[in-house]
Amino acid sequence: MNNLGSILLEHVPFKNSQLQSRIAMAPMTRMFSPEGIPGEDVASYYAKRATNGVGLIITEGTAINHPAAVMSENIPRFHGDDALQGWKQVVSEVHRAGGKIIPQLWHVGAARKAGSLPNP
Numbered sequence: 025m026n027n028l029g030s031i032l033l034e035h036v037p038f039k040n041s042q043l044q045s046r047i048a049m050a051p052m053t054r055m056f057s058p059e060g061i062p063g064e065d066v067a068s069y070y071a072k073r074a075t076n077g078v079g080l081i082i083t084e085g086t087a088i089n090h091p092a093a094v095m096s097e098n099i100p101r102f103h104g105d106d107a108l109q110g111w112k113q114v115v116s117e118v119h120r121a122g123g124k125i126i127p128q129l130w131h132v133g134a135a136r137k138a139g140s141l142p143n144p
């Protein structure tokens with residue numbers, strides 16, 4: 025492997041912890057969380073990235089607790105016991121695979137389709 029490759033794959037300090045590599049995954053919307061609840065496939069999607077060497081995963085945009093936060097019920101929420109229980113599973117599988125993960129919090133507001141609820 026060339027120098028750049030080996031530098032990317034080095035462990036690196038991160039706050040009071042450590043990342044398994046310098047590779048970070050950008051947030052990418054998926055819309056595979058029916059009723060806003062991230063399920064087993066979401067956990068396995070992120071865990072696979074950690075297994076394959078991503079040091080830090082930034083999740084897809086997740087909805088804060090506001091009715092205009094997102095434009096689809098398939099976007100995972102970051103509030104409510106049901107959704108947070110799902111995220112707990114995601115975090116635990118990512119950690120087991122050696123990765124770290126942080127949520128991207130979303131309130132897309134006026135970026136939603138014109139005419140959509142709650143204030144069309």
Ligand SMILES: Cc1cc2nc3c(=O)[nH]c(=O)nc-3n(C[C@H](O)[C@H](O)[C@H](O)COP(=O)(O)O)c2cc1C
Nearest residue numbers: 049050051052053054082083084085086128129130
């Ligand atoms: C399918 C897809 C979904 C994305 N969803 C998000 C998202 O949820 N939040 C976000 O900030 N950026 C999102 N992005 C942008 C990416 O995070 C990233 O910034 C971009 O792909 C980096 O490449 P670029 O700067 O060349 O566009 C998305 C990109 C793609 C391709």
